[in-house]
Amino acid sequence: MLYRETGQFKTSYAADMAIFPIRQDRIALWGLLIFAFIGIPVMDAFQVWPLRGEYLIRAILIPFLILSLAAVGLNILTGYCGQLSLGSGAFMAIGAYGAYKFGTGVRIPLEIFTIDIPPLPVFWCILLGGVMSAFVGILFGIPSLRIKGLYLAVATLAAQFFFDWVFIRVKWFTNYTSSGSVVAPDLNFFGFFANKPIEKYLVCLVFVTVFALLAKNLVRGNIGRQWMAIRDMDIAAELIGIRPLYAKLSAFAISSFIVGVAGALWAFIYLGAWEPLAFNIDRSFQILFMVIIGGLGSILGSFLGAAFILVLPILLDQVPHALGVPVSVETVSLLVFVVTGALICWLLIVEPHGFARLWSTGKEKLRLWPYPY
Amino acid sequence: MIAFGQFLEVFISGLLAGVLYSLVALGFVLIFKASGVFNFAQGSMVLLAGLALVRSLDWLVAKGFPMWAAIVAGLMFAAVIMAITAFLVERYVLGPLVNQDGLILFMSTIGVTFMIEGAAQFLFGSDVYPLRLFPTDAWFLFEGSFPGGILVSKIDVWGGVIAAVLVAGLALFFQRTKIGRALRAVADDHAAAQSVGIPLDWIWFVVWLVAGLVALVAATVWGTKLGVQFSITFLALKALPVLIIGGFTSVPGAIVGGLIVGAGEKLAEAYLGPFIGGGIEYWFAYVLALIVLLMRPQGLFGERIIERI
Incomplete structure (x- = not known):
């Protein structure tokens, strides 16, 4: 009605x-x-x-927003351009460490002169972190011109493991701190200090809104159509005049940029202080799950998937408490594993196209309701 | 001469470690060939098999059974557990997902990984359990030619022998038995195999069972080497570059890929490591795989990918 x-x-x-x-x-x-x-x-x-x-804002809303942004980024690459990537964690890490280096000043002594960039404001740091991630994304996107599918996924794993190692071993990135863990600079956005959770939440919200609208616009424009043509069949797309080099690498660049910004936000706003472990392979899988459960090729789906994957373990943790069953913390965490796995399998079986597809069928039904046709 | 001896030692230990990667990669290849499913759960299956084996073994020994009987009973118990896993996975996860996109199937095996990891540790405990099936000390070879000789650990040699026996057994199974022939038919073309009366669900169950038994064999070797523990699941990630180098569809490829990765990463760690910081074993295999992919997109032994519109 x-x-x-x-x-x-x-x-x-x-x-x-x-x-x-x-x-x-x-x-x-x-x-x-x-x-x-x-x-x-x-x-x-x-x-x-x-x-x-502050629990809800600090522990659910902020991570939800940031991970949704990361999922939007990955969805551009995997959902729209069809290039499976298991390296999102690495691109988040590059965004985070790039932003950190720009935030604390970059100093590279070369033979002739020294590159010396003073500490930049946080806002520009976060965007520059994204830019760094985009450059690396293009670099690791080059193999996609030759290989595809699961082979490419393993190639992106190379990025994941390589950067895990780089940020642990190359002390330059962590400014030679002894523990390897680094602390984000003050969150000063043009004089607005984001210290309370609600202020941090608003900062994240602004970033997420802007990038999500940007992504939504990109995927329905010229470049988005090119990506989708490549996804559906790359040889046919090439024959009708789409340049795979340009389409694939632009997808890698934009996706990595958004994922990098999400990584910088995750490190600066959610974590505050972090070590390379925060961006390991589990993070990559988590974001990939969000994209798949939410729906490949849907911006809305990225948000739904992020909400599901993030809230599920928190809810499952509460169930035994709510029922009053006395079980140990370890047992709960193992059971959460089992139930998460089972739910993922079940969701894939009943709706392989994710929540986004459920949403669109729901919309169709709603359009006719209350008449049958 | 010392340098060459050292090189040989690193090289041999790398090759033998590579054989162990091949053991895990083999399970991947079997399932991928037969069902087109990229089975991410192989590493967790190794964990499950290892835990089932070591826990039943400990229990039986504590009950006073002789060692050989305990080992036989433990292996059988673990095999039964793998059969149940294969049945459940085929029946409730992959069966309903027939004809779905490869990506969806891949994600569902990650879901299966979570389930197996959670269930295995829930049922059998989540500590580190030592397994003593093979000797773990080392031999020193060629002590006459090189000062100090070449150190070769016995468990690695055992792993090599077991892998050889396993591959020979699998080759016989695939080439000489009726089920093996059906398996090859399914690997070639699902629809054609089904149309001549090969039951797909039964074949897939058999494939998962064989992969489970391969996982059990891998678990005996890795469990002796490292102890049965959660970190064994990361083997699955180490087996991926092996697969890439060898090709997803080739059993000999899995073996050769394992050898290349094992020897390559040990040599790189020994000779490149000091220059660019240690721990490059962590990613070297992947970069190696990336280079191979750039030259041969289907891996060294994979079937040529022919694309049509």
Whole structure:
């Protein structure tokens, strides 16, 4: 009844090309954004129920936003361009350490002169971290011109393991701290100090909103169509005049850039102080799961997948407490493993195309409701 | 002469370590050939087999059974566990996913990995359990030619012998038995095999069972070497470059790839390591695999990929 585009006539090209062509979608999106930007800070200020204390914002909302951003980045590469990558953790690490180096000043003594960059403001650091990640992404994307599928996945694993090693062994990246763990600089965004969880949340929200809208626009434009053509069949795409070099490497660059920014946010805002272990292979798999469970080739799906994968273990941890069953912490963690694995398999069996597909079938149903056809 | 002796020692120990990687890679190849599933769970299957073996062995020895009986019973118990795993995986995960995209199947095996890792440690405990099936001391060879001789650890040699027997056994099984012929038919073409009356689900069960038994063999060797513990699952990740180098579909490729990776990373650690910082074993195999891929996208022994529109 409510969700129907009947009567919404498009009278201009601009309206025809709108990013959300259905009015109800626009209203829902604005509602969501207003709730996220104004509702949650207000609720936090008055300590309304779910936001009482800082737990929800600090432990769920902030990581959810950052990992969603990473999932959007990976989705561009894997979901839209069809290049399977198991190296997202490494690209997050490059973003994080790149941002850290720019934030604390880069000094490379060369033979003739010394490259000396003073510490930059945090905002530019985070973006430059993304740029560094994009460069490395292009480098490790080059094999994709020759190999594809699971072979490529293993090639991206090379990036993962190589950078794990680099950030542990090459002390330059950690500014020669003895423990190998580094601390992020002050979060000073043009005079706005993000110290309280709600302020950090808002910073993340701004980044995520901007990049998600950017990604949404990219994938429906020229370049996004090129990526999808490559994904669907690369030889055919090449025959109709799409340059694989340009399409694949641009997907690697943009994806790595977004993943790198997410990595910088993860390190600076969520962790504060971190060591290379924060970006190991488990992180790569976690993000890949988010993309697959959420739906390959869907920006919305990245958010749904991130929410599911992030919240699931937290909820499962609570179940024995809620039921009052006395079990040890170790048993719980093992059972969480089993249940997570089983749920992933079950989801793949009932809906291999992820939550995004469920959402679109739901929308179709909603459009006809309450009439059968 | 010392330098050459040292080189030989590193090289041989690398080759023998490589054989152990091949043992894990073999399981991957078997399943990939027969069902097109890239089975990420192979490493966790090694863990499950090892835990089942070592725990039943300890229990039986504590009950006062003689060692040989305990070993036989333990191996049989572990084999039964692997059979149950194969059945459950085929029936409840891969069966319903027939005809799905390779990526989806790959992700589902990661789900299976979680389940097996959680269940194995839940059922059998999550400590480090020492396994003593093979001698772990070392031989010193050619003491006359080189000062100090060449150190070769016995467990590595045992691993090599077992791998050789295993490959010979698998070759016989694939070439000489009816099931083996059916397996090869399924590997060639699912639909064609099905149309001549080969039951796919049964074949896939057999393949997972064989891969489980290969995992059990790998577990006996790795368990003796490192103790049965969670970190054994990381073997799966080490076996991936082996597969890439050898090709996903080739049994001899898995062996040769293992040898190349084993020898390559040990030599690199010994001769390149001091220059660029230690620990390069960690990623060397992957970079090696990347280089091989750039030259031969299907691996050294993989079937040529022919693409049509």
